[in-house]
Amino acid sequence: MPNTAAAPTAFWLAGRKATGEATFDVTSPWDGRLVGTVSVPTEAQVEEAIEASVAVQAELAATPAHVRAAALDHVHRRLVERTEEIARLISAENGKPMKWARGEVGRAISVFRFAAEEARRFNGGEAQRLDTDAGGVGRLALTRRIPRGTVLGIAPFNFPLNLCAHKIAPAIAAGAPILLKPAPATPLSGLILGELLAETELPAGSWSILPVPNDRMEALVQDERLPVVSFTGSEKVGYAILDSVPRKHCTLELGGNGAAVVLPDFSSEADLDWAAQRIATFSNYQGGQSCISVQRVIADASVYDRLVPKIVEAVGAQVTGDPSDDATEVGPLVSEDAAKRVEAWVDEAVDRGAKLLAGGKRDGASYAPTVLADVPADTTLACEEVFGPVLTVTKVDGEAAAFDAVNDSKYGLQAGVFTHDVQTAFRAHRALEVGGVIIGDVPSYRADQMPYGGAKQSGVGREGVRFAMEDYTYERVMVLTGLDL
Numbered sequence: 001m002p003n004t005a006a007a008p009t010a011f012w013l014a015g016r017k018a019t020g021e022a023t024f025d026v027t028s029p030w031d032g033r034l035v036g037t038v039s040v041p042t043e044a045q046v047e048e049a050i051e052a053s054v055a056v057q058a059e060l061a062a063t064p065a066h067v068r069a070a071a072l073d074h075v076h077r078r079l080v081e082r083t084e085e086i087a088r089l090i091s092a093e094n095g096k097p098m099k100w101a102r103g104e105v106g107r108a109i110s111v112f113r114f115a116a117e118e119a120r121r122f123n124g125g126e127a128q129r130l131d132t133d134a135g136g137v138g139r140l141a142l143t144r145r146i147p148r149g150t151v152l153g154i155a156p157f158n159f160p161l162n163l164c165a166h167k168i169a170p171a172i173a174a175g176a177p178i179l180l181k182p183a184p185a186t187p188l189s190g191l192i193l194g195e196l197l198a199e200t201e202l203p204a205g206s207w208s209i210l211p212v213p214n215d216r217m218e219a220l221v222q223d224e225r226l227p228v229v230s231f232t233g234s235e236k237v238g239y240a241i242l243d244s245v246p247r248k249h250c251t252l253e254l255g256g257n258g259a260a261v262v263l264p265d266f267s268s269e270a271d272l273d274w275a276a277q278r279i280a281t282f283s284n285y286q287g288g289q290s291c292i293s294v295q296r297v298i299a300d301a302s303v304y305d306r307l308v309p310k311i312v313e314a315v316g317a318q319v320t321g322d323p324s325d326d327a328t329e330v331g332p333l334v335s336e337d338a339a340k341r342v343e344a345w346v347d348e349a350v351d352r353g354a355k356l357l358a359g360g361k362r363d364g365a366s367y368a369p370t371v372l373a374d375v376p377a378d379t380t381l382a383c384e385e386v387f388g389p390v391l392t393v394t395k396v397d398g399e400a401a402a403f404d405a406v407n408d409s410k411y412g413l414q415a416g417v418f419t420h421d422v423q424t425a426f427r428a429h430r431a432l433e434v435g436g437v438i439i440g441d442v443p444s445y446r447a448d449q450m451p452y453g454g455a456k457q458s459g460v461g462r463e464g465v466r467f468a469m470e471d472y473t474y475e476r477v478m479v480l481t482g483l484d485l
Contacts, residue, residue, distance in 0.1 A: 008039040009187075012194035012209040014052035015202065020045055024213075026188055029095035029332045029365045030323055036093070036188050041210050046220070052205030053150040053177035054225050060206045061147050061175040065119050068172055071200035072116035075169075078196045079109045086161060086192055088324070093186045094160055095332040095365065097323045100286055107448055108165040114449045114465040115169035122173065122469055129485055140480045145473040147176035148249055149227040152220055156233045157334050158289040160186035163232050164193055166448070168207065170468035176228070180209045181220065185334055187211040221245060228472055235385075235411075235457050242460070251461030251471045253453055255385035256413030258443035259296040259406045261428075262303055263399060266418040272307050275418045279391070280314030282444035284330045284369045288389035289338075291458075292414045292444045295386055297393045298405045304395040308373070311393065312358050315369045330389055332365035339367045342388035346370060349381045359389070377408075385411065399424065403431045412455035414443040435462075 010017040019039040026035045041049070079086065087101040096104070125143035130136030153167030164182055171178035182190035194209045212220070221229055221241050230251045231238050238252040260279050266272070283294040299307050323331035333339045343362040349372055350356055359370030370390045375382050381392065396402045406415050414436040417428045425439045435454040438445045446452055453462040461471050 008037040009191055010039055011041055011191065011211055012198065012207070013041065013045055013049050014205040014208055015198060016204070017194075017198070018045060024184070024211075026093050026186070028092055029334050029336075035089075038187050038191070038211050041212055043216075046210060046212065046216075049179055049208035049210060050150070050223060050225055053179060053208065056177055056203050056205035057147065057149060059203050060177055063175060063203065065122075067201060068175065069116040069119040071197070071202045072112050072119060072169060072172060074200050075193065075196045076109055076112035076116060078199070079105060079112065082192075083109075086189065089192065090161055090186075090189050091323045091331075093188050094157065095323050095334060096286060097328040097331045098326050099329065101323075104159055104162050107159075108162045111162065111165040111448050111465060112169050115173040118170075118466050118469060119173035122466065125475070130479070131485060138482050138485065140483050140485060142478045142480065143475050144478075145174070145470070146476045147174055147473050149176065150225065151176050151178040151228040151230055151472055152223075152226040153178055153180045154217065154229070154231045154233065155180065155182050155190060157183035157186040158286055158291075160189035161192070162448075164190035164209075166232075166463050166465075166468065167230050168193060168197075170463075170465050171472055172202065172207065173465065174469040174472045176472045177206045178208075179220070179226065180207070181217060182209065182211055184211065184213055218244070230461075230468070230471070232463075238459060239457070249471065251453075251463070251468070252459035253291070253461075253463055254413075254457065254459040255387075256291045256411045256443075256454060256458050257295040257385050257409055258292050258414055258416070259298055259409075260294045260416040260418065260442050261402045261406060262297065262299040262307055262418045263402065263421075263424060264300045264302045265420050265424070267303050267306075271418070272303060272310055276307060276310035276314045278442045279311055280318060280369075281329070282442040283391040284315065284318050284389040285444070287331055287333050287367075288342075289333060289387050290444060291385070292446060294391060294416070294442050294444060296405075297391060298396055298402050299393065300399075300402060301395050301397050304393075308357070308371075308393050311391070312371050315358050315371050315391065318369045320366065320368065330369055333367060333388060334365070336365040338388070339365045342367050342386060342390060345379075345381045345384075345386060346372065346390060349375050349379045352376045352379050354379070354381075354392075357393075383410070399427070403428065407431075407433045410457045413458040414438060414446075414454075416441050416443040416445075434458075 090101040128141040130139040232253040354375040357371040359368035451462040
């Protein structure tokens with residue numbers, strides 16, 4: 001439950017509870033009420049956490065797989081037990097409707113379960129005979145994956161539990177210590193993970209959860225003792241990190257402006273009803289604050305005039321309001337400033353000639369689910385990630401034009417292609433400049449075990465438990481000599 005007691009919520013320093021000298025308040029974006037007060041680590045405490053992580057690196061890497069797996073299994077089971085409590089906390093601090101908050105807890109449960117499974121089987125290596133050349137007679141190469149060192153995980157506000165899980169669980173599974181910095185707007189959900197990790201037998205120092213403000217993030221990024229940076233957030237901040245530490249191993253999960261393509265063969269009434277409902281739901285889920293929410297619909301001219309009214313109707317049917325109400329589908333954005341930014345971008349597009357088909361109204365931190373047509377290509381809304389409940393619709397002629405429209409973006413995270421044709425699916429997979437192509441559905445589908453990440457300015461590296469573990473480790477080869485192979 002939200003912490004409204006006088007005592008601030010502690011952070012986690014090298015596996016133990018700690019408090020600093022300063023605090024900050026976490027408030028609900030829905031009604032402004034106090035959700036909790038969080039203690040901020042001092043610079044000395046951050047230094048202690050870093051030193052502890054460095055000191056434990058060899059011990060954690062050598063910890064038997066079953067010990068790491070048991071710790072991850074424990075967190076997975078405890079999340080199951082506390083699902084409703086944690087979902088209400090996510091909803092309170094983030095403004096996420098309860099239906100989506102419960103889904104987020106379910107996904108975090110899966111992440112820790114997958115990580116436990118991977119910890120038991122991950123080594124990334126193989127045995128390779130080297131006697132394929134005469135100089136390699138009697139030699140065998142064995143490859144293992146070795147942790148690079150302490151991971152600095154920086155998580156965003158939009159999935160305050162699950163994206164913390166995607167930093168912590170793969171690190172522990174791979175045997176790498178981690179310092180997690182949760183988002184200042186939504187730190188409480190990430191701190192819950194500390195409670196559960198503290199119940200395990202992981203070595204002290206193997207993890208810390210430090211709710212430091214953003215203006216102290218640069219010092220962590222620059223610290224040479226933290227060789228891996230795993231960041232999820234905006235393109236601007238992500239590439240600033242990458243540019244500032246070119247010799248570090250950086251995984252960046254950045255923005256997108258996800259496109260849903262509807263092709264001529266997806267044309268029955270049932271097809272278009274399905275597409276419209278999925279598009280309406282996933283342009284507005286999480287208040288549109290998802291990197292793979294539907295921002296652009298690119299529809300073939302043969303289906304456009306039938307599809308768009310269905311989308312507008314389905315968007316209008318989205319239930320907005322109090323995120324604690326089980327019936328609510330669309331809650332507020334994370335802040336009133338975020339909603340004002342969305343409002344400004346929509347107003348700019350309308351002033352430039354875009355047609356407003358639905359929504360377009362702001363009330364505090366809430367912005368009504370919105371649909372626009374004929375958006376000029378050079379408007380901010382057409383070029384950038386809106387990160388709000390706003391959808392644009394565009395008519396094209398033919399598959400090639402549709403795919404070109406998807407690729408006409410600096411982003412390349414995921415795309416959805418509504419088609420029944422397997423050959424079209426393979427052409428889309430080859431042609432679309434994105435990290436993931438979802439056939440028969442919106443771009444917003446993500447399974448937490450699959451490789452997830454983007455092309456172009458949507459980032460570098462991949463999440464998804466095993467793929468993150470590979471990013472957190474490197475291959476080390478050992479050659480055995482004088483063997484009778």
